[in-house]
Amino acid sequence: MDSRISDKLKILADAAKYDVSCSSSGGKRKNDNKGLGNSEGMGICHSYTEDGRCVSLLKILLTNYCIYDCAYCVTRKSNDVQRAAFTVQEVVDLTINFYRRNYIEGLFLSSGIFKNADYTMERLVRIAKKLRQEQKFNGYIHLKTIPGASEELIKEAGLYADRLSVNIELPSEQSLKQLAPEKNYTEILLPMDNIKQQLVQAKEESKLFKSAPVFAPAGQSTQLIVGASAENDHQILQLSSGLYKDYNLKRVYYSGYVPISSDSRLPIITGPPIIRENRIYQADWLMRFYGFSASEIVDEKQPNLDLEIDPKLAWALRNRYMFPVEINTADYELILRVPGIGVKSAKKIVSARRFAQLSFEHLRQMGVVLKRAKYFITCQAKSLHRHDFDSQVIRRKILFGDGAVRSSLLTQQLDLFRQVG
């Protein structure tokens, strides 16, 4: 067989894997042309890597030749690695053949900058166009926009892609200047704003005309690298909270810096900051689904997330005056703020209590995990513990009590990597 394709795939999958996003949800492309594929609704993880991340898309670079020299990136010009480039047709064939065998939900295509931004972006767009028009492909396509690509090309990309992303790369402009001297925030935020305008416009038009062209129906996302520069969690969460608000982003992805590079501009670390990355994702969830604001989670006085306990528990321990919450009467929003109670459990509780006064036994049967929650709730005015513990004691009990630590840490990690869009 053609071992060249296989070698290219090795190089260009290797180079693409540090972009952590692999979500394929939020697509709205139905298979109504009797073509191939369907991407309505939730995306599917078809496999999991040995590090436990979802494999949903064929995530590759078109090429890892690059004219830029970003310190944190394996593909940077000055790095001594093997280089390769796919042809347009090779990417199309791989995508279609993987998809037909049910290996993937679609394609996530990115690229090093070959020659110049538009030259590269034009090829990415051509691949997406070919898939849609020649192959009648309705699977998921995520295109990364190349920094500096023209507005027209980005606009065209949105016609074929389900999601577009512009990576913000680092949590502050200052770090970006240091580590990626060819890049700057203005050049990153401009296309992000462009895409946002296009999204808004497409939405307006679709209200007026049924046949209005769709534009990136799964929205836009971004990624930033955690731990390659000195910003604290407060700065990071402020930034993402602003990005969610100002640019209607679907997701901000956080990528714990993997020490791949011996570039002297970078900190020396032994492994990626996986726990910190987890905690930031949890905080991001609290902002998106639990009604927390960034400043409730961390502030100037305590700028970093507690690595030992999750941010919701940390918040509850700082705000003991809000507890205990009575399960049978408290508002949904408040139940949602109880450590250990997630969206599903909170909904179940609110639903079940219409039928009966709930007891702890009911909660257990409904699958509500009480390990953490029990310190913060009452059921029919009853509590599961006899004493009122102070915050330090609760923290200790949750961390070290009856073997709770390992299993709960593991579940937290699992929750994090569950794919959402």
Place this chain on the structure above:
Amino acid sequence: MYLYTYDGTFEGLLTVVFEAYERKAWPVSIARAYLVQPDMFGESITVVTDDQKASRVWSGLQKKLSVEAQQALYYAFLWEQKGYEMLVFDYIKLVFDSPVSIEGNYAAPCVLQLQQVHKQVHREKHRMEAFVRFQKTSDGLYFATIAPDFNVLPIVINHFEKRYADQRWVIYDLHRKYGAYYDLASTLLIDLEETGSKALQAVLLGNVLDEEEDKYKQLWQVYFDHVNIPERKNPKLHQRHMPKRYWKYLSEKQPKIDLKSERLM
């Protein structure tokens, strides 16, 4: 003490409900006819499936249940674990006996259990949709075998019909010995042993794959190896998401296809 037997179909089970109400004779057990031991205590009633009676019960349920709860009932039937018929029965009886909706009343044991079973079957359905791996045969058919914990084939068909509208495919349940065959127009349930289809049996024996099949299987293995970030290795999490018993489906978890023998071809 009434022991009901039926033919193992969903309609049959709904007919049992009809008969039980008709006679006011509540079952203590319901089982497929051939599974019942003759020396069990109590009076046994053999129910003959009657589509009309079944659809009367079902439309009665449709009036009182949300679409989701109707689906949960059907999923409980596909669950096929010990006591599933009685679970379906108890739930239906509670629905009919209660003046108000029982959905969400998790304090009632059968409502809670049905909800849990719904979730389990749904999870298995989702896993099959994720882990099915098709192999292309020399005549352009895409073929996959499965052996799911629960009988989820009937409820994954719709997903694959929508996704692979332009390719012929077969998904075959090795445990339950039946499959679904999509022929570009509609999907039929097939039984390889009965129809004796030579072409499909040959596929099962693995001799008639498309000449590019090994190439793409190998490329997928290559891809799988190279998206991994060794610095982040976490085997526990890996297995939690992808339990070992599913690995048998996955091309990426099969022995590596040897490049050298490949080149000889």
